[in-house]
Amino acid sequence: MIVVGMMSGTSMDGLDVAVAEFELADGLLTLRPLGAAEYPWPPETRERLLGLLPPARVDLAEVCAVDTLVGQASARAAAEAVARFAGGRADLVASHGQTVFHWVEDGRARATLQLGQPAWIAEATGLPVVSDVRARDIAAGGQGAPLASTLDALWLAAEPPTPTPGPGAAQGPTPGTGATRRAALNLGGIANATVVGAPGEPVAAFDTGPANCLLDAAARRITGGRLGSDVDGRMALAGTVRTDLLERLLAEPYYRLAPPKSTGRELFTTDYAQARAAGLPPVADADLMATLTELTAVTVADALLPFGLSEVVASGGGVRNPALLAALRARLHPVTVTTSDDHGLPAGDKEAYLMALLGFLTWHQLPGVVPGATGSAVPRVLGRISPGSGPLRLPEPAGPVRRMAVLPPAAH
Incomplete structure (x- = not known):
């Protein structure tokens, strides 16, 4: 399965996009990097993202607008990455979006909010999109982070x-x-x-x-x-x-x-x-x-x-x-x-490959956290799926993943 992973971290400097090919057999998952690139946010989008950060107070009209701007920029980057690194053919996009608030109170994560409307990505690529990957872990009692675990x-x-x-x-x-x-x-x-x-x-x-x-x-x-x-x-x-x-x-x-x-x-x-x-x-x-x-x-x-x-x-x-x-x-x-x-994993691209991995796990109905890593009592399948241009047909749930190996990058 070829998955596009998209991640923008708390530095808000741009969108990291990585494309990987996955294969799962007998508990071993292999990840072969197909290519990665960084797409800086358009200057206006970045300034508006930074303007949402605490202690700033913002209205819902601005949140709605930035959600769309991030989604549109993500859609352009995903479409370009599919063409550039996957020969125009991929199976899934996993988009983290941009975190603008992570609500922690008395040591417990209560909620989290990422912007970047996934419908724009599905529309631009025709592919199903996994998004909103942190909320289910928080609902299950976890911190929703760090998913890199x-x-x-x-x-x-x-x-x-x-x-x-x-x-x-x-x-x-x-x-x-x-x-x-x-x-x-x-x-x-x-x-x-x-x-x-x-x-x-x-x-x-x-x-x-x-x-x-x-x-x-x-x-x-x-x-x-x-x-x-x-x-x-x-x-x-x-x-x-x-x-x-x-x-x-x-x-x-x-x-x-x-x-x-x-x-x-x-x-x-x-x-x-x-x-x-x-x-x-x-x-x-x-x-x-x-x-x-x-x-x-x-x-x-x-x-x-x-x-x-x-x-x-x-x-x-x-x-x-x-x-x-x-x-x-x-x-x-x-x-x-x-x-x-x-x-074997480029330091600047690792979190984008993480998102590709989480997308693969969600698609195969496998938990997106390992036991104990985030504090949730029971690891859950993460995220929500936006259909692409075709029928949404999930495979049968896969067997457990016990370890992962990174294969040499694909030759271009």
Whole structure:
């Protein structure tokens, strides 16, 4: 089955689209990447998306309009990806949409809202569309996040132990230390992690806190909107960590909550860092970027090191930031830090391939979360399906998926 996966994360910088071919036999699911691309949001759409974020107050007319704009842009990207990477023939589209609110109260996820009307995608491609993938897990008592745990648990279970690390990677524990757990770490707007141990050991999955969202907000403010991120980590590398501000940032109660837990830009708002800096001596721009980079590294390390890991496999936009990767490797030492590229999945495309996987599972009426990963008592089939241009005929429910292997990319 060929599935198009579409994901826009909390950074809101654009739409990641990946096309994959899946085959399931005897509990082993294989994923062969067919191609992926990033489609930046049209400038007006991105500005209107950012305008919906807390603490802003918006009316329903704007929510309705942005839902359509995101759906139309997603439809164009899906149609182009089908033509470009699938030879014009695919079976299904799985669209995450753009999260604009994730309602968490007293540590429990109550609801979540993603915009991007799937009818536009179905109309443009003629394919059925899986969407709204988080709500059912929340209704079943889960956090609705991190759904990356589904891919991570199946994928790392099938992967061999630590590969040879790339240049500059921190070295892990020496053989014989007994550390067998590995973690997948996604560095999007929010950082989320999945800890995978030996077969049969429960999976732990949770959002650790901010990865890029505070950095991106600061970069936009510092540059007057010219830059949406700290390109190549240059600003952070030019600065010095302000320990007084870092201490205030680390006082955030979220970091002390036990997993499973989830968070978003409802907590880490665009003015979050500025509010925490109030009353301190002025913080230079470069020092602010260095401090926010260190915040991500410290909170990730504090969350992951107690698990006794042998390896952390990083992915997401944050792996393109050398300042952030260096800070993570320093804080996670002696754990080996690699990227998902070392394991066959491009770091920037991994979450789009995740969406393709979730679409495949939903189509075959298989649960979209692994037990224990999000906190739901019983894993559920996720999402809703919008019919394409033909009759909607679901296959018989498939057998369980026990592990997943990533095959070499298809040649073009």
